[in-house]
Amino acid sequence: MSDISPAISRFSDLANPTRFLALSARLIPWLAAITAVLFAIGLHLAFSTEGDYQQGDTVRIMYIHVPAAWLSMMCYTIMSMSAIGTLVWRHPLADVAAKAAAPLGAAFTLVALVTGSLWGKPMWGTYWVWDARLTSVFILFLMYLGLIALNRAMDDPSKAARVTAVLILVGFINIPIIKFSVDWWNTLHQSESIMRLDGPTIDAQFLWPLFTMALAFTLLFFTLHLMAIRNEIWRRRIAAQRRLAARMAAREE
């Protein structure tokens, strides 16, 4: 294996669950500490900046709604990359990563839906409308729940991994639909105002708390994802050891 390039070697090192556990044990405390500091700064900025001249203080809902909505799509994208890893390379951690991410994605999507609904009532006059953006995000939430249920419904882990991976990739079509729904259809939800080619249309005083909270949410996701992957690796090792113990007990009889 001496001709293997250092980059591939590093990648294959991470594919080893034992090395992953050692790396995550070092990373998780640092990530958690940075996340806590960013949340403290973000929340301070979120409540110390001025309210909007039209929306009043409801603009502060944006600092949790937008990061949660970003994460709901980012999490599904990570699951889709993991699904490719499962189907193409049979990466030992790919299925673990997808399985661990699904409940987190569902939680952040629910936060985006509920906070959006609570923002909608005072601004739009209604908690909910079946417009393209809201409906496609609701479908994303249902897909997360469906993927969790499907994965847990099958007894054979390798079959569950492959079937779930296929469904994840089929469902990825919903991500560009969510992203461009506000441009393709007439929606009550506003169109894109941050990631635009001509720059954000939001004032800088709102952007700072938004970016700080978005970074805090993103690091929170990665901290929780690492922890959830670690838990899943342990769960699979425990199941393997129990099977081994049962075989040894059967041999002794």
Add this chain to the structure above:
Amino acid sequence: MTHPFYVYGSYGFAAAMIIAVIAWTWIDGRLRRKEIAALEASGIRRRSQRPPEGKAK
């Protein structure tokens, strides 16, 4: 503060969800660690963590 119910309601719900997810992940990890410790205590170890066969005898 204008619309306090909607602002605090949003932050309250987000905080409750985040705390619940953190607690669930952390408790799950603690339970798995306890299970691994219980298995090791009963002598069931991973192949890589077992002493070499020759030395064990």
